Amino acid sequence: MYFILAITLVFASSYGQYSVANQLSSAGTAKRTVNALLVIDVQNCFISGSLALPHSPADVIPIINNLLKTIPFDLVVYSHDWHPSNHISFFNNLNDRRQYIKPGTKVPDQPYQVVTYTGPKVETEQMLWPTHCVQNTGDANLHASLVQTTLKGEIFHVRKGIDPDLDSYSAFYDNQKLYKTELDDILRQRNVTRVFVVGLATDYCVAYTALDANDLNYATYVVEDACRGVTNASVQAQIAYMKRQGVKIIHSNEVRSLISGAALTQLSFSLMLAVLFVFYFTN
Ligand code: VGL
Numbered sequence: 001m002y003f004i005l006a007i008t009l010v011f012a013s014s015y016g017q018y019s020v021a022n023q024l025s026s027a028g029t030a031k032r033t034v035n036a037l038l039v040i041d042v043q044n045c046f047i048s049g050s051l052a053l054p055h056s057p058a059d060v061i062p063i064i065n066n067l068l069k070t071i072p073f074d075l076v077v078y079s080h081d082w083h084p085s086n087h088i089s090f091f092n093n094l095n096d097r098r099q100y101i102k103p104g105t106k107v108p109d110q111p112y113q114v115v116t117y118t119g120p121k122v123e124t125e126q127m128l129w130p131t132h133c134v135q136n137t138g139d140a141n142l143h144a145s146l147v148q149t150t151l152k153g154e155i156f157h158v159r160k161g162i163d164p165d166l167d168s169y170s171a172f173y174d175n176q177k178l179y180k181t182e183l184d185d186i187l188r189q190r191n192v193t194r195v196f197v198v199g200l201a202t203d204y205c206v207a208y209t210a211l212d213a214n215d216l217n218y219a220t221y222v223v224e225d226a227c228r229g230v231t232n233a234s235v236q237a238q239i240a241y242m243k244r245q246g247v248k249i250i251h252s253n254e255v256r257s258l259i260s261g262a263a264l265t266q267l268s269f270s271l272m273l274a275v276l277f278v279f280y281f282t283n
Pocket residue numbers: 041046081089129169200201202204205206
């Protein structure tokens with residue numbers, strides 16, 4: 001009688017250990033929330049330089065610095081708009097590319113107008129910007145007061161808009177989605193499940209990055225007060241569009257509870273399993 005009980009216990013406990021270990025490990029990989037902060041284009045050009053944004057863009061820096069100094073992100077990625085001087089997005093290069101202007105379309109006479117180019121790679125409607133963020137110039141440097149350290153995670157830098165013939169608002173893909181940057185691979189290799197997007201400009205690089213992150217199945221949060229846009233109208237339009245697509249728009253004071261809330265859920269799940277485990281053994 002005691003013998004059978006002992007055998008049953010041994011089998012049951014080894015099965016119990018197996019299944020509990022399994023659930024713990026799946027909680028440890030598949031279900032674990034891994035948080036990345038994506039710091040988009042906090043560069044001199046957009047703050048005080050060649051394409052300085054109109055609504056006090058420098059004000060995002062202390063907000064982003066505070067996140068970096070107080071929240072234990074698993075990963076921080078800084079993106080850089082990083083154009084060659086012959087870049088397709090510069091108004092000043094319009095004349096050199098006149099053979100690609102689509103016949104019958106309007107020829108811009110100043111920056112902030114859209115041109116339709118037929119090539120050289122693909123047909124594209126290109127917004128023409130002032131020359132900005134030219135590779136290896138001070139204008140393209142990250143702003144000197146931006147914190148570049150983290151509490152816990154790894155740091156990466158992603159450069160985009162490098163191809164003379166493609167613009168790239170998103171830190172994941174160029175605007176035509178012909179090529180991917182390394183960002184998705186970096187996040188995937190580290191099991192990132194959730195991204196928080198901050199920086200410049202809300203209606204261009206932040207929005208395009210957040211929409212791609214959302215499409216790539218990362219839970220995506222835009223920290224609205226840690227971003228500044230080009231125009232109020234397009235900021236409002238892009239925020240509304242992002243919301244419709246499922247991107248969460250939050251305030252910087254909500255980030256902490258989101259991250260520690262997820263950590264708490266994970267902890268209580270593990271605790272619950274541990275209690276069940278002990279209960280199983282003592283009965
Ligand atoms: C950006 C315009 C042109 C941005 C980049 O970072 O939002 N905007 N290039």
